[in-house]
Amino acid sequence: MSARARPALDTGPGPVPAPNYASREDWLATGRAILDVRSSASWSFADWLIAGEDAFGGDTLRDVADRLGISPGKISDYRLAARTYPPFRRLNGLGFSHHLEAARLPETERDDLLVAAAEGGWSVARTRAAAREISLEGKVKRQAAEIAELRRALAGAKSDPRDVAEQARLRLAASRRLIRDEAGRAAAIVEEVAAGEMLVGLHGNARRGLARGMRREVDRMAAEVNLVIDRVAAAADAIEGAA
Numbered sequence: 001m002s003a004r005a006r007p008a009l010d011t012g013p014g015p016v017p018a019p020n021y022a023s024r025e026d027w028l029a030t031g032r033a034i035l036d037v038r039s040s041a042s043w044s045f046a047d048w049l050i051a052g053e054d055a056f057g058g059d060t061l062r063d064v065a066d067r068l069g070i071s072p073g074k075i076s077d078y079r080l081a082a083r084t085y086p087p088f089r090r091l092n093g094l095g096f097s098h099h100l101e102a103a104r105l106p107e108t109e110r111d112d113l114l115v116a117a118a119e120g121g122w123s124v125a126r127t128r129a130a131a132r133e134i135s136l137e138g139k140v141k142r143q144a145a146e147i148a149e150l151r152r153a154l155a156g157a158k159s160d161p162r163d164v165a166e167q168a169r170l171r172l173a174a175s176r177r178l179i180r181d182e183a184g185r186a187a188a189i190v191e192e193v194a195a196g197e198m199l200v201g202l203h204g205n206a207r208r209g210l211a212r213g214m215r216r217e218v219d220r221m222a223a224e225v226n227l228v229i230d231r232v233a234a235a236a237d238a239i240e241g242a243a
Contacts, residue, residue: 039095046082046096049075073188080104091115097124101131109134146171165239172232179225190214 052060065075077100084103091099091114098117101124102110113134117127 039097042078042096043082043087043090046078047087049078050082053079071188071191071194073191076188084110091118093118095124098122098127101128105131105134146174183221 049061049064052064061075061079062072064070065072080103081096081100085099094114094117098114102113102117104110105113110131113127113130116122116130122130
């Protein structure tokens with residue numbers, strides 16, 4: 001009996017040959033072109049999102065997140081970038097991610113930051129670091145100004161504490177908004193981790209450890225907020241008792 005010939009295995013088209021670059025600069029230019037295409041696609045997706053939101057309402061974005069498997073935090077980022085930077089406000093030479101890093105700053109500060117990033121050829125990481133520094137400095141300055149205003153009110157309203165109470169109420173409301181915004185941003189990051197591809201390489205104990213760490217942080221956050229709530233409630237009780 002003659003031996004039967006084995007069929008050839010289909011191993012696919014094989015590796016794509018690496019292109020020959022004339023120089024390091026040529027290679028870098030190709031990388032920039034690839035990033036430009038990716039950035040353009042991000043802007044197109046972001047513009048498509050807000051067009052759908054304008055046409056069909058806010059629930060549309062939740063539907064997009066469910067149907068396309070994109071985390072709500074990521075959807076929120078795309079929406080923020082497109083709303084903050086309509087096409088005529090987008091700086092040439094900077095990608096989608098550069099604009100997103102500056103989007104949460106006040107208008108003048110974010111414009112200045114993007115101009116500096118464009119002129120300096122900053123990376124996204126450097127732009128992110130600068131935005132965080134500006135944001136932190138701005139919060140510190142605003143809080144210092146609010147404290148100074150409250151102290152002036154305390155000094156000038158000894159005969160009528162109602163003004164002081166109103167200042168305290170306004171400051172509490174501002175603090176509540178700050179906590180809500182920062183907590184919302186943190187929650188969006190955690191949601192992105194949970195829904196994204198970053199978990200693919202984590203298994204078993206690593207995943208459980210990450211989840212336990214997040215829950216511990218939530219417990220600490222709740223305990224710290226509850227302490228502040230107790231202090232405010234006790235002060236309110238003291239004010240009412242003194243009436």
